[in-house]
Amino acid sequence: MRARTKSIQLSGTVACVARAVFYAMLCMAGCAHAQSVFDLRDGDRVIFYGDSITEPRMYTNFVETYAVTRFPALRFEFRDSAWGGDRVTGGRGGSIDVRLQRDVLAYRPSVVAIMLGINDGWGLPYDPKLYNRFCSGYEHIIKLLTDALPGLRVTVMRPSPYDEVTRPQAFAGGGYNGVLVRYGEFVKRLGEREGLTVADLNAPLVSVLVAAEALDHALARRIAGDGTHPGIAGHLVLAAALLRAWHAPALVSSVEIDAAGTRVARTTNANISALTADQSIGWTETDDALPFPIDFGDPAIALVVRCSDIVDALDLQLLKVTGLKFPRYMLSIDGQPVEIFDRGQLDEGVNLAVFDTPMSRQAANVHALTSKRNEVQFGRWRQVESALQSDSPAHKKAALDALDELERDLLDRQHAAALPRPHHFELKPQ
């Protein structure tokens, strides 16, 4: 067996599979059709703006990989323009007007997602002066962006939490996260007033931390990172929260095969050909999308998966096979064993997204390319463009241009890597 879940406790795997079964039934009933449309559109240029939570290209990379792998026929361009330490007034990269002009408007985005607040509160108990500065600064950002780019779709994000779940409260009276929640209330009201999309990146991570803390304190702390900056598992929760606000569909693909009748009963987001059913059942399947590149082998990520509905909300790649004769089957894809399933499990439907498959490896490869592209882009921006803003060495322009070309190479490669590929599936009786 080559389950991606091998390092999680078995109960975790079973829970995933069991939940997947439930969703399989729901989705087979047509929930994919009932979902609203994903907010990102073909050709969108998406910019993330923020502080040190957004700067490390973690939740943003997850979001980018999701979009690229779930909608491989569309083209998106993502850019992370966040700068560690920033506030609504700007920061080390310049005043807010310099920042927005150089790092946002210059790229003529169609979508901007903003998360600020953790530095604006200065880690102090609620102070009306700081709060008012945050509010007016935030309003200035929204006005500047929407005035400059009419038609721009702005998402405002309630700031991610300061961890007071696995760590003691910073101070009495609600702690620092209480202050951030209050800032988030303003962000929400502003977003609603201005007709923007509002995403909550605070409450979902807090509730994951609460659930995780009850199970494993040390791992829960890893999810929370250093308390201000979540670890990679925490960033997965942040990505899911933003994707949820963008109406990201859960479904990767859904296939229902009637083995007794040797027929494809139903497919969503997938194409089936060459179906054969004898003792073994075989078919060629081309999914229109890839599963989410969740590294279930990372124990902190596995705990997040247990403590949240990330898989159910974002990562359903369903296979249901009815009319099977034998009690147990080994599923292989492209000749590689994936998992042994009971007839009952297959009859109800299993979620392939949680297993190590050629599709999940393809998604991991896309995600690696997402990281690489963002590294090059970040290097161009931070090591050359902004670092040498007031200098004009002879080869600056050539270096910037070459890095643009290199980034374009990586964007093309990432897009190509996400394109659907046919895979041969086989269910062999055990």
Added chain:
Amino acid sequence: MRRPNTTRGAFAGPRTALFAIALILAIRARTQAPFALRDGDRIVFYGDDITAVQFFDNPLEPRLYPSFVETYAITRFPHAHFDFVNSAWAGDRVSGGAGGTIDIRLQRDVIAYKPTVVTVMLGMNDGEMSPYHTDRFNKFASGFEHILSTLRSNLPEARVTAIKPSPYDEVTQQPDVADGGYNRVLMQYGTFIHQTAEREGLTIADLNTTLVAVLEKATAIDPATARKIIPDRIHPSAAGHLILAEDLLKAWNAPALVSAVRIDESRQPFIHTGNTTVRDLKIALALSWTQTDNALPFPIDMADPVVGLVVSCSDLVPALDQQTLQVNGLVADRYELRIDNDTIGVFTREQLREGINLALLDTPMKKQAIRVFDLVRARNNVHFGRWKRVQFAIADDSLPHKQEALDALEALEQDLLTEVRLAAEPKPHRFLLVPQ
């Protein structure tokens, strides 16, 4: 190797003089061993977080003690050519780290540059922030020896400086590691490094002891500010990095002298200079002259209160940053010093007789040194981008524009190196002492 020029000048008239006589400072500079770096040296800094980043990995402010050392070398010896490369990787151990195994790291990030000088500081991560443990120590010891033998066999001519690792702060904060704290472990590693380096005839720099002493002195004066010297106990702030740079530079016999001028009308000749040229001296009610120092002061940001505290608790300034002006025989009580028409300060006759250290003041020379420091960091930043975000990040991908991007970044780095050298070139300044 180049040494500060201590014998320049010629007599030019009764009231306009150009002299050059070695001062006491300059004599001391001559008797001490020469600066360890030589014209044409390629220096690679190798290590972990401490060498790679400042407190919190802010891309604009990393690689600090190596950048201070580089700036020192370039501004103190502006006619020598040095190439510095920072190949440290945060999180690294003697076995390597996120950038690859130690053999990959050394081959790609050290040996490939064909350095003539290599510095190695490791240990902070090898000790795992835990009490001393024999297995961990043995792993560190054999790993360190492996690094030295790899360098020796691949770069037989390279001069290696083995660095005793910088401290874990248990002075301003309570120890949080059992059995006597973590710095004790680092010092044990340091003792091993010392013994190994002595046996191999390497240069040894101790980046632990001085900073601990500074932390102790600083805590006695201002505990809150002292805590900001190594805010997270591991990664020093700019102030802490200045002390690390000082330790390494001292191990390299770095001269303290920037320049020295003494004007004394009661003696013959009445101008003494060290590492500088004085022209067009005019003595009337006011004194004026044109001074061209062969070096720049150290870019110490005295406006940073943490740096201010560290300076007052260390011998950084006497050891590395002496740009003195001494004037004897003045008649007025107080004089304003102007350089290039900017007011630098007002000094009493006694202060000027005793001598003032211009290196601590906001002078055009200091501004020039800060400009060099900024360019040094900009060049290092471009190098870092090329190395980490292109060469390493997409090492396994063959992409149509990869080589072009690598070449363009290398050319850009060369541009900046040229700018650094130009920016460090000595410039004449007009000095004016006006009675108040």
